[in-house]
Amino acid sequence: METRLSILFYGKKTKLNSEKTLSIYLRVTIEGQRFEVSTQRYVETSKWSVEAGKMKGNSGEARSLNQYLDNLKQKVYSYQKNIAQDGQIFSKETLRIKWYGLEQHTHTLVSVFTQHNDQLKSLIGKDNSKATYTKYRTTLDHTISFLQWKFKRSDIEISSINYSFITDFEFWLKSVQNCNHNTTIKYISNLRKIINLCLKNAWLNKDPFVGFKMTKKEVIREILTEEELQSLISKDIQNIRIRQVRDIFIFSCFTGLAYIDAKRLKRSEIVIGLDGERWIYTQRKKTDSPTRIPLLPVVQEIMEVYKDHPQCLNEDCLLPVPSNAKLNAYLKEVADICGINKYLTFHIARHTFATTVTLNNGVPIESVSKMLGHKSIKITQIYAKVLDRKLSEDMGLLREKFAAIDQKKNLKAAN
Known part of the structure; x- marks a missing residue:
């Protein structure tokens, strides 16, 4: 059966070029699968014909560029013939290997990353969540963009990855993509998993991450105080929509459930515990x-x-939880109504449960860790640091108060 093949040249605006200049790309579509590569040629937007896929006119510049593009087209046909003669199927992958001069057994970063992501996607709902797949897909997209920016290519041999590659990727994420430090480290951590996979398969001789620091900067987690929590509970809110959001937020403040877990919570997951009281028995979506x-x-x-x-009856859910975006938008109104001068998000409820509701009332950190569904108590210890900071602030105010009293006493003694 004849392979369906189409070849197209198109212009694309890039950040590196002005608005009036296009970067010319070659797109080869084989059985619906696209292989795209930069031709390393540029042309003014007004001189490019979108319909013809070539430069307009008959000038020396136009003839030179169009001849170069014709040569690239012939190169594709030549590779198609060579691949067929080698007894292989002409596909996006076999063309890519020919184009970049890679041998069949050579492993490349994007191909390994893509295979990893394809496996993740097939296991959504079984071993992985859609969110996990999405974060690795985004990291792959960033990796491809970085390769284009740094090496002017869409893939690279695994053996070429070194410490400099990692530090350059870090620089690109922070400078070109404008990612903050912790977001950058998250993307690099995802890349590291792919590198570890290559190391385990002996496709890479040396770990390029040796000596690279993966430390995240500490983030100050916002929490509600007992006074603010009481203000939420006691406030009489007439608007049904706002009151419903307030109630769901308070529910999370006293259970520690993340948004997705509160959204998915079923009535059947409320059971009678060994103490004869009602408990929530569920699985945390993020960590299972x-x-x-x-x-x-x-x-x-x-x-x-x-x-x-009605929503609870129709969907067999415990609470009528709206979308995360709507819920967080309504929480701004809740904060205004209750006089809370903090930017409320639903996740603050989880932080509040860990600190103000439990740890601050003497619940052992081991018990708090289990209720939060943390796999490691080290994660829960972050909240203990939040309490230490709050304690330090409170003691600071107390010191100021005593200092003021001492100052008054000294003034009286002097008089």
């Missing part, structure tokens, strides 16, 4: 860790309010 949370009175009151809500 079991989560066991005893229900406090305020939580049970909220559950009672929404037990006959």
Whole structure:
């Protein structure tokens, strides 16, 4: 059967060129699969014919460029013939190997990364979540863009990756993509998994990450104080939509559930524990860790309010949780109504549960870690640091108060 093949040249605006200049790309489509590569040629936008896929006119410049593009087209046909003569199927992958002069057994970063992501995608809902697949897909997109920026190519041999490659990727993420430090480290951590895969398969002799620091900067996590939490609970809110969002937020403040876990929570996941009280028995979506949370009175009151809500009855969910975007937008109104001068997001509820509600009231950190569904207690210890910082701030205010009292006493003694 004859292979479906189409060859197209098109112009693309890039950040490196002015608005009036196009970078010319070659696109080869084989059985619906695209292989694209830069021709390393540029032309003014007004001189490029989109319909013809070549430069307009009959000037020396136009003849030279169009001849070069014709040669590239013939190069594709020549590779198609060579691949067929070698007894191989002409495909996007076999053309890519020929184009870059790679041998069949040579492993490349993008091909390994793509295979890894394809496996992740096929396991969504089984071993991985869609969010996990998305973050690796985004990292791959960044990697390809970096290769174009640094090497003017869309792939690179695994054996060519060294320490300089990693540091240059870090620089590109921070400068060109304008990523902050912690986001940059997240992307590099995803890349590191691919590199570790190559090391385990002996496709790479030396770990390029040796000596590279992967430390994230500490992020100050916002939490609600007991006073702010009480203000939320006691505030009489007339608007049904705002009151519903407030109640769902309070529910998370006293259970520690992340948004997706609160959204997915079923009535059947409320069970009677060994103590005869009601508990939440569920699996945390992010880590797939079991989560066991005893229900406090305020939580049970909220559950009672929404037990006959149409959304809960129709979807067999515990609470009528809206989309994350809507919920966070409404939380701004909740903060204004309750007089809370903080930028409220739903995840603050989880932080508040870990600190103000549990650790601050003497619940052992081991128990808090289990209720949060953390795989490591080191993650939970971050919240203990938050309390230490809060304690330091409170003691600072206390010192100022005592200093003011001492100053008054000294003034009286002097008089």
